[in-house]
Amino acid sequence: MKFLIAGFGSIGRRHFRNLLELGQGDIIFYRTHKSTLDDDELSNFIVETDLDKAFAHNPDAVIVSNPTAFHLDVAIPAASAGCDILLEKPVSHSMERLEEFKAVVARNHCRVLVGFQFRFHPGLMKIKELLENGCIGRPLSVRAHWGEYLPGWHPWEDYRQGYSARADLGGGVILTLSHPFDYLRWLLGEVSAVWAFMESSSALEVNVEDTAEIGLRFENDCIGSLHLNYIQRPPSHWLEMVGSQGTIQWRYDEGDVKVYDSVDGSWRKYSLKSGFHRNDLFLNEMEHFVDILYHETDPVCSLDDGMRVQEIIAAIKKSAKSGRIQIFG
Numbered sequence: 001m002k003f004l005i006a007g008f009g010s011i012g013r014r015h016f017r018n019l020l021e022l023g024q025g026d027i028i029f030y031r032t033h034k035s036t037l038d039d040d041e042l043s044n045f046i047v048e049t050d051l052d053k054a055f056a057h058n059p060d061a062v063i064v065s066n067p068t069a070f071h072l073d074v075a076i077p078a079a080s081a082g083c084d085i086l087l088e089k090p091v092s093h094s095m096e097r098l099e100e101f102k103a104v105v106a107r108n109h110c111r112v113l114v115g116f117q118f119r120f121h122p123g124l125m126k127i128k129e130l131l132e133n134g135c136i137g138r139p140l141s142v143r144a145h146w147g148e149y150l151p152g153w154h155p156w157e158d159y160r161q162g163y164s165a166r167a168d169l170g171g172g173v174i175l176t177l178s179h180p181f182d183y184l185r186w187l188l189g190e191v192s193a194v195w196a197f198m199e200s201s202s203a204l205e206v207n208v209e210d211t212a213e214i215g216l217r218f219e220n221d222c223i224g225s226l227h228l229n230y231i232q233r234p235p236s237h238w239l240e241m242v243g244s245q246g247t248i249q250w251r252y253d254e255g256d257v258k259v260y261d262s263v264d265g266s267w268r269k270y271s272l273k274s275g276f277h278r279n280d281l282f283l284n285e286m287e288h289f290v291d292i293l294y295h296e297t298d299p300v301c302s303l304d305d306g307m308r309v310q311e312i313i314a315a316i317k318k319s320a321k322s323g324r325i326q327i328f329g
Contacts, residue, residue: 001293004059004083006030006051006074007066008039009163010154011088011115014279015063016041018286030054030074032066055081061293062086067163068170069093072101079104079112086289088115090178091306093170095314098307105303113289113299114306116182117281120288123250126257126270127241128187135259136243139188142216142224144180144239147232150204164230165206172208173228174198174313180226180239181309182301184216187241188224190308193217193327196316204230214316215325 003019005012008031019027028046031039039047048054055077062078063086064071071092078085079101091114092098105112118124131139151159163169164176185191194216198209210230217223237252247260255272291297315326 001061001290002026002028002057002059003061003063004028004030004054004057004078005063005065006054007064008042009065009067012063012065013041014282015065015086015286018279018283021283022287022290024290028054028057028059051077059083061289064088068175069163069168071170072097076101076104079108079110082108082110084111084293086113086115086286087303087306089182089306089309090170090175090313091303091310093175095310098310102303102307111292111299112303112306113285113292114182114301114303115285116179116301116305116309117285118179118183119186119301120281120284121252121255122272122276123252123255123257123270124183124187124239127239127248127250130248130257130259131187131241135246135261136241136248137245139220139222139241139243141242142184142188142222142240143226144184144224145227146177146180146237147227147229148177148235148237149233150206150210150230152233160205165204165208167208171206173210173230174212174214174316177228178309178313180228181312182305184224184226185218185308185312186301186305188218188220188222190219191216191312191328192219193325194312194315194319195325196320198317198320201231206230209320212316212320 001024005016005027008029029042030048030051062083064074065088066074068090075085075087150164154162159165164171196212196214198212200209204210212228214226239250241248246262249258257270259268288300292299319326
């Protein structure tokens with residue numbers, strides 16, 4: 001199986017190393033050499049700076065890990081070439097050209113996995129199982145929070161030049177920290193309405209929003225809120241769901257899931273297996289992608305899933321701009 005990796009920033013490098021760990025060494029690269037990471041690891045691999053030349057190597061699969069605003073510049077040609085695709089989240093910086101991409105994918109029978117790796121977090125997977133078993137009754141409300149100090153993400157570079165901080169590259173906290181939009185709809189079902197406030201503080205010297213407060217209503221009448229920011233130290237990422245018969249709590253830094261049973265008035269804790277590391281999310285995602293390539297499974301996070309998140313993001317930005325609730329459907 002031959003892989004083409006487009007982009008060699010931090011996520012492209014992670015995917016490269018995970019492919020090697022899984023025994024997949026037939027890899028070529030498409031690079032613009034704008035990444036701040038060194039490329040010593042690529043000395044024994046083919047690196048192309050022209051996209052047509054990269055596709056001339058006839059890859060079977062393409063990993064799209066370049067800046068968000070340029071995802072479709074690679075993904076559409078990849079689908080046109082009949083390649084299967086691991087498309088990093090979010091699928092793009094806007095809704096433009098997504099229908100075109102979807103049509104090319106359908107026409108060429110490509111399989112697309114969208115890189116929302118939190119689908120592979122054992123804590124969130126446990127929450128999904130618990131909800132499906134009705135452990136807290138009917139979900140009534142949900143709160144999620146993710147704050148993390150942007151300058152600390154990639155200390156080897158000027159954070160203001162990275163894609164997360166630049167509007168022209170598809171940055172901003174809503175796009176960059178979009179994982180909760182995916183895992184909330186995965187856990188609770190489709191979103192039916194949103195409202196939002198977003199702000200760019202002067203503290204970070206970026207031209208994108210660095211703080212957002214978002215309200216969500218789901219089709220099952222569960223209501224909730226999501227807070228995102230680039231400011232918080234220490235980082236904090238957590239989720240709480242309140243149901244008619246109990247409560248579920250999860251913290252990313254601890255990994256454990258805690259469930260309160262209102263019947264017996266006690267908490268139960270489901271702990272992560274020892275030895276769990278953040279890279280396990282990405283490694284399990286890549287293993288899943290390889291299984292997709294060999295027709296052993298279907299994508300757990302499909303292109304339709306990724307496009308639905310993009311629709312939610314577009315509605316959030318419209319709400320923040322207009323000051324009005326946005327209703328789907």
